[in-house]
Amino acid sequence: MEYILIIISAIFVNNVVLMKFLGVCPFFGVSKQVGTAVGMSGAVVFVMTVATIVTFILQKYVLDVFEIQYMQTITFILVIASLVQLVEIILKKVSPSLFQALGIFLPLITTNCAVLGVALLAVKPVYDYDLLQATVYAVASAIGFGLAMVIFAGLREHMELQDIPKGMKGVPIAFVVAGLLALAFMGFSGIA
Amino acid sequence: MSKLKIFTRGFFSENAVFVMLLGLCPTLGTTTSAVNGLGMGIATTFVLVMSNIVVSLVKSQIPDKVRIPSFIVIIASFVTIVELTMQAYVPDLFEVLGLYIPLIVVNCLILGRAEAFASKNKVSDSILDGLGMGLGFTMALMMLGAVREILGSGSIFNISIYEGDGALVFVLAPGAFIVLGYLIALTNILTKKS
Amino acid sequence: MSKLIVSPSPHQLGSNSVKKLMYGVLFALIPTLFVSVFFFGLGAIIVILSAVISSVLFEYLITKFILKRESTVMDGSAALTGLLLAFNLPSNLPIWLVIIGAFVAIGIGKMSFGGLGNNPFNPALVGRVFLLISWPVQMTTWPKPSPFTEKMLGYTDVTTGATPLGQLAETMRNGESMSSLGEKVPDYMQMLIGNMGGSFGEIAGFALIIGLIYMLMKKIITWHIPVSIIGSVAIFTGILWLADPVNFADPLFHILTGGILLGAIFMATDYVTSPMSKRGMIIYGIGIGVLTIVIRIWGAFPEGVSFAILIMNALVPLINMYLKPKRFGEKVKKLK
Amino acid sequence: MASKKKSSFINMVVVLFIVSAIAATALAFVYQATKDPIKQAKLEKDKKAVGIVVPKFNNDPVSESDTLIIGERDQLIFFPAKMDNKLVGVAIKTYSDIGFTERIKIMVGFTPDGKIFKTAVLEHKETPGLGDKMQKNKGNWSEQFTNLDVPNIQDTDDDGILIEVKNDQGTIDAITAATISSRAFCDACERAYNAFKKIEK
Amino acid sequence: MLKTFPKGGVHPPENKLSANKKIEILPVPKQVSVPVSQHIGVPAKVTVNKKDVVKVGQIIAESGGFISANIHSPVSGTVFKIDEVTDTSGYKRQSVIINVNDDEWDEKIDRSEELIKDFDISSEEIIKKIQNAGIVGLGGATFPTHVKLMPPKGTKPEVLIINGVECEPYLTSDHILMLEKGEEMLVGIQILMKALKVDKAYIGIENNKPDAITHLTKLVKFYKGIVVTPVKVQYPQGGEKQLIKAVINREVPSGGLPIAVGAVVHNVGTAYAVYEAVQKNKPLFERVVTITGKSVKNPGNYLVRFGTAVSDLIEAAGGVPKNTGKIISGGPMMGKALNTTDVPVAKGTSGILIMPEEESKRRVIKPCIRCAKCVDVCPMGLEPFLLMTFGEKAMHKSMEKEDVLDCIECGSCSYACPSDRPILDYIRLGKNRVGAVIRARSTK
Amino acid sequence: MNEVITATIITVSSVGVVAAVILYWASQKFKVFEDPRIDKVEEILPAANCGGCGYPGCRNFAEVCVKSDSLDDLFCPVGGNGCMSSVAKVLGREVSEKDKMTAVIRCNGAPQFRKKTTHFDGALNCTIQSDLYAGETACQYGCVGLGECADACDFNALHMDPITELPVVTEANCTGCNACVVACPKDIIELRPAGKKSRRIFVSCINEDRGGAAKKACAVACTGCTLCFKECEYDAIVIENFLAYIDPLKCVLCRKCVQVCPTGAIWEVNLPPRKAKPAKETDKKPEEKKEVDLIKTAKENITENKTVDNKQDKKNKTE
């Protein structure tokens, strides 16, 4: 039950992009096509999970032990930046053709803000998560990110075909759509 | 490029928020009021200027391949400094801005300026660039914060300007997106006309 | 003989028009209008008038001065948006809030996207949800229905009461059993004719169904969306109720209360924001039904139709992308 | 871009090591320098809150504070306020987790007879415009708690809880449209009151 | 329930003004201009020269390839010239212009009215005869009939379906043909069956022609293997894919031919032409044409020689009415608007419809309200609104993905659209481009 | 040193070094050699991404420029010769000068010369109309005037003249990108060398009908009367299918043909005004003279660059 609550809360109620404003740049940048949005979500789930597990261990068994919590930002960002690269290198090394296939399927997989943000949130003292809860939280957040992104990509593909007034075309209308999407997601608030 | 232009383009032609759409998370997340926007903007500006200075100083000592990680370390250090200082001297603001302070690290604006400008230019120019970009960012955040505060809480800089409740949405997440959308539309229209 | 006209086929056009459809829906709303005025009197009239007039006016002003296009107010869609927005409000809402709601509905919800046909979200609901979140207090104080009394002439100082759904939420929050709810809310017959609290357009179940029948007969809408919404609500709440009748209300209660009927018949069916294929419509309807109940039972809001419709509106492009109508001739059937 | 260094494995490792080391050192010093001010700032907040919620005193309640353990995990800090060594009130830092979002932390001050003197909100993440009306500067809702005579509240529904909103058969008017926050606030006060009773003993 | 296709379709007002008008024979005009391209496929090659004397039924242009058809002289006289004349396509095409002199028929043609039921020739001979007679589909597409009778390798025809649906409003030429020449047509069907080596034929007739249904049902008892199948009045019931689905419940696959499901579809007029070609040696040089329209004085059905100017035909029906807006060759749903009345009647001309001005004008285009009416009525299960948007934005690749080539151009979508959007115009545009690209790809 | 400082330095440095190793590895694995000249070439290119060069975008063109051995077949019509020579400079290669090309409109048939016989009422799109039939006039070759070409032009070099209902090229903006040529379903538009000082002479008609028919359909059509052909001393004019065509490479701009053309189908652009030759004018019958005047005024209308936003115009028509 506790896990279900974490999942629902992270996906719907406190959606990372729509409610918590994490990873807004890729949310707007990579959401022009549904296909890529779906692909990206899959990758984000993996990266976010791995990143959260690693940073969680780092936090709890290094930073907390030595009482240097204030080094959180700098260690987390280094770990995350290299992790993302590591994943790609391994993939490329291990299976070049798989890597190529992903290459044309996905535009990019880094979402610094969201990954770092979720990693930071997962170790937040108020939540007091253990590793499993933190991981579940990360996975759910990533799914929430992916969900918002896929829905938004659908809306934007649709908007491409519509007759949007000149001044609103492109980015402005995308923001308004995102706003209305967030408005709709407010309906989930309080589910707990 | 003239010094003036280096300084001013961050305000208008290359404004991080309205034109280049960088650093959207803090932009949206911290602008529930003008003051919060201002605070976030200043924190970001500080990191931006300082990291620009340092990057510009050490640029020739750093091998190409570790450029990015080095920059990240430099930026992250300044972010931590900001974090610690704010905790010590403006704890209330720090609490409101919360998560977004550490997230300054990943604001593409900062890494972007370090990479695209400071790593290629003199220290003095880098300071100007950082200051211009940072203040442009601050201005944008303040504007967004001000609009949201006026519409959402009926006040500006915590000074009440009309009676009664504002439209709550503007303080909440949807309002952030919507207001920014219209502000961008407005800048588009204004810049196209002039 | 004057110049011959040449054009590609077809040379004959049907008799449908946007205007006809929109006025058809307006006509179908008339019974509801009467019922709401019957129960809420002057308040209903004031809110309706201010919503419709300001919607039409905003659309006119925006097309004329901002978009600089031909005015489109005569097609009736703005009036319809206004009327449906009004039906979603409490009858004692201050006029300035109604006007803001109309502005948001038309300005943000519709004209920002280029007007009729371009908006991804239902404008009236955008207006309503905007109001609901911005001014939750005003938006959740419901006047008591008061047929045939002089109170009908009151607008601001009428007695307020709770909606059945508010009672439901309260009951569930307090962990009381459903039988205690039964004492607090009107019986189903009363609900069907509209004698209960709530937004003044949503109460009149019977009148709304008349509207549905009219629209189905006139082929303005098809059955898919309303039926799948109501059906999925009935099934979902039915399962919960059968499993645990003490803690969950019965399906009929859920269908008759709140905005399910208004939403299913008039709001979810909005052409612009609903899917294009029949299969899509059914999925869309099921989504709305299930989300509504989820929000009602587990969410912070006592009512969830508006949110459910908006959320499914957001999914419509995806539905359209993946649930295409069945193409002719995809599979070959062998003759026996 | 005249003299970019060539990348070799060694110099990369060395450079990054140096950069990290310098950064770490610098940070460590900043940390050292800000450590005390941060602690101070935190104490200051408590101090200020304590100053608000209990009658005039002339000791240093913060330095005399103590932790009270209730149940398994619950820990509340209380601050005795003394006027000329005579106890004039106790401030209790309490919290509630049943709010709309995350934990609400408040400071509740009691006079020795168990009455609430005043309350102060320390931290909350409730919705601006709704739940945040519990803050003093956003509305006068919390005035209800000033001088609330808790021991003499009638427990109408006999559930043993004294501080409750009217919806739960209590005495407190909830914030309009924010019953949940109000309930959480009451919950925190109740917790503090229970702690107070424990201290009394 | 009556048979019909499963999805889509519209029911425009039928307006069969000329329904009970007997076939009249239009007098031979003074001059005819016979286009050499009256069919789908390669144009025929002219075989006569200026000043040559020709008889009725004599070949004047020879088939130019496999998918092509012979053209016979519809009149007797001398070839005046060979020139470019505007035809129903709206463009100038090569035509043979003949000055009429008398009405002298080729002697091989049997001009008697007598019904000849029996035939005893092989399938190959039938096809040869049909090919020589220049018969093309008279249902509108003018596809050379002999090609359809020679199924490609690997396919086997199982049933013959005769299209007597005539779902277009106004038109009645097939209807009257079924009434007056029913028996001849049935013999024609038997010939076609033999040619295809099938033993089953269905005649699909829309339910709004009860007299034709009863008449033919009575007659088919004497003809083995032929069944009359009444179908629901629903445009475009006459589209061959729809008709096949309605009659034998098989769906022609996307991009496939009817033969893929073992069916071959012919129009009733074609069947009659086959009868005349095989039993009477009469090539295709005249056909029944409906002339109709609400403002037309005498709507009627005329037997017209090809090459006759449309203006002559209109004259026979009482002249061009005042306030004429549009003159359409064919029905209102699929017909082609003419830019002049000086075009010749050709093999594909099933009717001439005259529309008054107020009915001819299109209405103001409004934005799409996504009402899905077009999706509902599309018999092919396409999404016309989407195709139109892609067309407007020149997103041809997306159109290809959305199966634009499946569109049968029935126009139901444009008809149903409440916003009066010219959906089919843009779909056609897209079909053109996409079709061309696909061909270019496959030839590479 | 203090414990915290030690811990800090150790953790951060070790994380830093690990990151360095990983990123170094990454950079090794992901090394893609991108010729730095590609960037430079791209910078020179106009960034119109119009595809006029035959490649999907400017960057692709830049890549091809860098990779291929000679620049002979490569030309960016938008940047023109200047741009190509800068590219050549960057790459240290030769570039052959290409004449500037510009679009010319080979239809002269303003409504006063080409009577409309029908009214087109379909979707306002040239291709849709020309797929349907020959057009509103008796000339089946001429411009249908719905401006698909102007829509296709990305450089604001084409607009529809509301009076002549024909497209007008603004030569200064035209980059010769070929987009309009591709767009026009009637093949009205031809890319021709702009000529010295932008002077050029061409036949503004593509009607291949016999003289009489052509003339009947359009008063300013080329009837294939061969007068110009006979007049031309440089063999620059060929007549095929009753239509004259002036070879831009052979034409020396003597403009004799212009004067002899009885219908005014030959255009001269940017040539200085000629001295009046009253003798020839009076030769003509009064009626014809009137017609020539008419043509002249019409031409003035045509050549005058009215900058009307034709898209706006079209919008109005649609609504």
Place this chain on the structure above:
Amino acid sequence: MKQVKQIIHPGIIKSISGNELQVSIIAQAACASCTLKGACSVSEVEEKIIDIYVENPDDYKNGESIEVYFKQSLGFRALFLGYVLPFLILIVSLISLMSVTKKELLSGIISLLMLIPYYLILYYSKDKIKKTFVFSIKKSFNYSSFRF
């Protein structure tokens, strides 16, 4: 003839070696137009080169623009192998280890290490994978220049 959903990318032939074409994919993502792409920290900016096997390499020349076709289902399969499957391994091992050992640190590290055998397996089956993920190409067509 039912069409398979395809991902289509425009690309340019970079080089040809034997039957293999090296094709560079033109970025379509937001990055392509982003002004800061040069400054972006991570790997998305470099161009993507893929190898494509063709029967008739003589038909193609360097620098030619083509369209790369890739079955969408294959894209999802790649996604599954590259990200989703290791993710599942990670999660499953984490959950099971946590419930068995109750030791966070140990379970976390072991489940991360579980990825190593996964990638090893992937490494040893790379030839098979190569056969699965095939691209096909078609020459580019400009639709607007084609008509009847």
